[in-house]
Amino acid sequence: MDIARTPASLAARPRRFPAPGSRRKAVALARAAIFHLLGGTLLLALLILAYLTKRALGLDLVPGVDMLPDPEIEAALEALVSLLGG
Structure with missing residues (x-):
């Protein structure tokens, strides 16, 4: 034991993460x-593009049967655009 050297207080020691892998895990998260x-934003944009293409071309999956409620979808898209500031 070296008597000439006094131990440093806890407040004087540099602060670090508790475990060396914690920072890596936080970055990965x-x-x-x-x-x-x-990815979710891109998927939503692709779905909107597919729907708008379907509407523009007048395509139906089952002819004569409206599978998608167009007025409700258009209202939801308008609400999304206004929410995002457009």
């Missing part, structure tokens, strides 16, 4: 969250 948000 943030990347996964961003990936899912961007």
Whole structure:
């Protein structure tokens, strides 16, 4: 035991993450969250594009039967656009 050296107090020691892998796990979690948000947005945009193409071309999956309630879908899209500030 070295008597000439006094131990440093806890407040003087540099603060670190409790475990070395915690920072890596936090970064991986943030990347996964961003990936899912961007992927969900892209999927929603593709579905909207497919629906608008269907409406523009007048396509029906089952001729003579309206499978999708167009006025309700258009109202939901308008509400989404106004929510996003468009």
